[in-house]
Amino acid sequence: MLQRSYLTQVWHQLSSPAAGHGEKSAKTWKMLTFLVALPGVGVCMLNTFLKAQHHSHEQPEFVPYSHLRIRSKRFPWGDGNKTLFHNPHVNALPGGYESHE
Amino acid sequence: MAHQAHAYHMVDPSPWPLTGAISALLMTSGLATWFVYKTTTLLFLGTTLLLLTMFQWWRLIIRESTFQGHHTTPVQKGLRYGMVLFITSEVFFFIGFFWAFYHSSLAPAIELGGLWPPTGITPLDPFEVPLLNTAVPLASGVTVTWAHHSIMEGARKPALQSLTLTVLLGLYFTALQAMEYYEAPFTLADGVYGCTFFVATGFHGLHVIIGTTFSMVCLLPHTHYHFTSNHHFGFDAAAWYWHFVAVVWLFLYISIYWWGS
Numbered sequence: 001m002l003q004r005s006y007l008t009q010v011w012h013q014l015s016s017p018a019a020g021h022g023e024k025s026a027k028t029w030k031m032l033t034f035l036v037a038l039p040g041v042g043v044c045m046l047n048t049f050l051k052a053q054h055h056s057h058e059q060p061e062f063v064p065y066s067h068l069r070i071r072s073k074r075f076p077w078g079d080g081n082k083t084l085f086h087n088p089h090v091n092a093l094p095g096g097y098e099s100h101e
Numbered sequence: 102m103a104h105q106a107h108a109y110h111m112v113d114p115s116p117w118p119l120t121g122a123i124s125a126l127l128m129t130s131g132l133a134t135w136f137v138y139k140t141t142t143l144l145f146l147g148t149t150l151l152l153l154t155m156f157q158w159w160r161l162i163i164r165e166s167t168f169q170g171h172h173t174t175p176v177q178k179g180l181r182y183g184m185v186l187f188i189t190s191e192v193f194f195f196i197g198f199f200w201a202f203y204h205s206s207l208a209p210a211i212e213l214g215g216l217w218p219p220t221g222i223t224p225l226d227p228f229e230v231p232l233l234n235t236a237v238p239l240a241s242g243v244t245v246t247w248a249h250h251s252i253m254e255g256a257r258k259p260a261l262q263s264l265t266l267t268v269l270l271g272l273y274f275t276a277l278q279a280m281e282y283y284e285a286p287f288t289l290a291d292g293v294y295g296c297t298f299f300v301a302t303g304f305h306g307l308h309v310i311i312g313t314t315f316s317m318v319c320l321l322p323h324t325h326y327h328f329t330s331n332h333h334f335g336f337d338a339a340a341w342y343w344h345f346v347a348v349v350w351l352f353l354y355i356s357i358y359w360w361g362s
Contacts, residue, residue: 033266038240
């Protein structure tokens with residue numbers, strides 16, 4: 001449904017390439033930006049920050065499931081065993097978490 | 102200069118379509134040789150050639166349109182159709198990945214534990230960073246619309262402000278997603294969950310980076326007075342692409358982050 005209204009909007013723009021959009025002026029969208037959109041982002045930032053503080057920072061338990069940590073082929077970087085965004089604190093290797101030095 | 106009895110643009114020969122095709126060949130074969138032989142030469146060559154092609158070809162288009170006036174109304178109409186068709190093809194590209202996700206998640210295999218998310222996977226909380234990552238593209242949709250109206254009204258300063266805000270929001274989204282990728286307790290190698298998650302969001306992220314670059318490339322010409330209030334197709338194309346990227350994120354968020362958790 002979201003996509004259909006997007007296409008309709010595009011179709012309107014297509015059929016009047018030179019015409020302005022009439023009803024809503026730049027001023028309206030500027031107000032929407034500073035009164036709705038950016039404060040909305042700010043609220044979500046605050047929410048994320050507060051929720052993150054409640055997090056425990058322990059490692060998830062390691063269970064050697066066979067359907068996870070699949071290594072059919074070595075990765076073409078490093079030792080071939082770590083994914084691109086490997087995070088030793090939360091990403092276990094197939095044999096378990098790396099020992100902390 | 103020869104005079105033509107029609108309003109269409111008969112382009113002069115140029116090497117960039119050929120270099121673009123060659124770079125596609127080098128990049129795909131380069132990716133394969135990297136995976137198998139661990140050498141990056143072809144991939145590096147292909148990427149360099151791609152960047153050169155993009156820079157030169159789009160510079161040529163700006164010259165043909167802004168400075169030589171070849172983009173008459175019928176030409177512009179054709180370009181609009183072209184952009185719409187391209188975005189439509191990209192929609193279908195993403196439909197494939199959503200298909201894969203729903204195929205795997207609606208009837209989870211017994212090897213995963215018969216449930217979704219699979220056993221052993223801790224999904225990300227959809228109401229933390231992903232929610233912020235939803236507010237950001239929505240806000241940037243508002244800012245890019247503000248920019249569009251400013252350009253149409255000939256308001257130069259607001260247009261520069263709003264377009265810059267749009268670019269900044271795009272960069273912020275990319276930075277947040279990169280941090281999420283690093284902090285996620287699951288990886289690409291974690292079965293079909295990890296695969297569908299990172300391939301779908303990864304391609305989306307690539308499109309965000311492309312869209313942000315497109316917008317940055319609109320900001321630069323705009324500072325040099327390339328756009329007029331009723332002829333600014335480059336900007337229109339960038340704005341459509343940006344809205345498309347935001348809509349894809351909404352679908353990703355609702356399907357993978359929210360329903361899939």
